[in-house]
Amino acid sequence: MDNIAGQKSSLVWAVNLSLVALVLLWLFPTAGLLVSSFRTSDQIATSGWWKSLVASEQNLTLRTAPSADQVELDGKFVIEGNLFEGKKASDISVWGISSKAIADFKPGETAQLKKGGQVTVLVNGDYKLEHTEALTGKRGSRIFVTATRAPEFTIRNYQNVLFDENNREGMSKAFFNTLTVTIPATIIPIMLAAFAAYALAWMDFPGRALLIAFVVALLVVPLQLALIPLLKFHNQIGIGKGYIGVWLAHTGFGLPLAIYLLRNYMVGLPRDIIENARVDGATEFQIFTKIILPLSFPALASFAIFQFLWTWNDLLVSLVFLIDSTGETTVMTKQIVELLGTRGGNWEILATSAFVSIAVPLMVFFAMQKYLVRGLLAGSVK
């Protein structure tokens, strides 16, 4: 479509620019969370995350060493050291000795102190304070500097959230719980659906059209309706709240889409192959396992990704069917909601926890985007 006649170069520019704007708008919120998860709580609280990407200029009030550190040299009392001692080093652009004139001197220049004596500050924060008399006072002189600080990031948040055993708000347990919910809940519906989809696609029997309509109808039934009846049912048969319940629930809720997707795909498989196999005396079971299942791999992969994303990201089903009052089986989404309540202002914890939970689906998404797109195209009811 690039070379269609009638395309003006100004239009090409407009297209590119508006798409850039759209992409940035879509990327910006997620980028904010990602960047914030690598900053300390102080940094997050004092400046917007977008400022952390470029070197920032800060006004700092620093002190020279206390008078106890002075040494006598050639009849002068001298204190030498670095202003950033114990702090993150930065480059000084200007400095001053009074809060009213914080930008009077450049690095390397020498300032006369009011109480006599002089001080020299270098660009890296090294200073030399000289005085003719012995200095007194517990605290050193104040030096006001304007420093540019390079972007600075830390992985300590992730260490805290993931690997700190004593952190009861950590995500490691919830991470494994989520994984435990997700994997069986992804695999089991595929099995059930594949057989049913084959029957609906390639077997002739009375009532087939009605059953397909039934599946299409169930596609949109809100799962909200299923919560109480199923919880009651689970309590009656004695599973109560727990993994088995949540696996069953996810299986049930995922089946309509699975059957629908797989049937649509299987119907499109070439009729010849199946009929040849039938003529050659293969049983239906053999046809299914040896021919249909391998050929349907793309559709199986599509659904597996859907179901994985959906179960991994789910909150409601886990809230209702899994998480009991002990909280031992909490999943990541629930943990994050709790953190939103208790740690609403601690963005370093929130951002990191959220990103831990987002990271896995994002990896799956980028690795298998092709199948996801294919599934979407096949799965939206036409």
Added chain:
Amino acid sequence: MHPALQGLLTIIIGVGGCVGYFYCSNLFLDKVLFPASGPKAGRNINRANLLRPWLFLLPALAALGLYLAYPVFETMRLSLTERLPGNQSQFVGLANYEQMMADPKFWEALKNNMMWLLVVPALSTVFGLLAAQLSDRVRWGNIAKSIIFMPMAISFVGAAVIWKLVYDTRPIEQEQIGVLNALYLYFGGTEPNTWLTIPFWNSFFLMAVLVWIQTGFAMVILSAALRGIPEETIEAAIVDGANPLQIFFKIKVPQIMGTIVVVWTTITIVVLKVFDIVYAMTNGQWETQVLANYMYDKMFRANDWGVGSASAMIIMLLVMPILVWNVYNARKEMR
């Protein structure tokens, strides 16, 4: 037992059970019940083939029936009854619905849901169409699509955290760390707003999250539809001197109208069920309640199954037209 082990065992039992069931039941049908040999071989094969589809369908149908179809009727029954102490229940007619109708929170939720229904599918479709159209015309279109599609993989809860950071508010004397407030002050705003507590408008800030997620979906489907438009129609329009806007609105959009409707209805369903975003960001405070969260409140916080089920039935009622439409279309397509 450790849950991970239990999970592994479940996979083995589940998958093994499925395969075992299908294999053994087929074997039973072919070898024991209706063997394809002996004097009645022909009749037996026919009978086996009559029965076999149901063998394949049975587990899935049982699960569908139990986990989706039965609850619809059970919820309907529950919405007409009241729970009494000791696992008893009593038929109360429409009392639950009356009680719900008298609750201003319900009307607030319904009103908000209607606003969501108007805004989210419309904006998602428009943005999706825009993104699809633009990204098909530039060389880096696939990268752009990936990025706009990406929020689809992010959970509603994750998205809620992401957007809460965007909407974050600090006192005026501190530096703003939320983008929205920073921009607002930069462009001349006098005081930072707590966006999520401004009644009426806060719902729109929640909707933005869902639009952000669903645009990718709309874009993917619409982009495929746009590519499916026959080139000749566009070329003919260019020859006739149509400008790009005319081509888009008069040639392309009418041809993909069917797909636009599909996208619209699919997002509508998502909107009707929206729960996590509201639950995580405001929990229905400051007049942001929606039906699904109202239902959760009634069922699991107030423990009022009657009103909870009644509000679930309202969601079902709202979904119903789309359900009928989908079934109608699916049946039409199969003929």
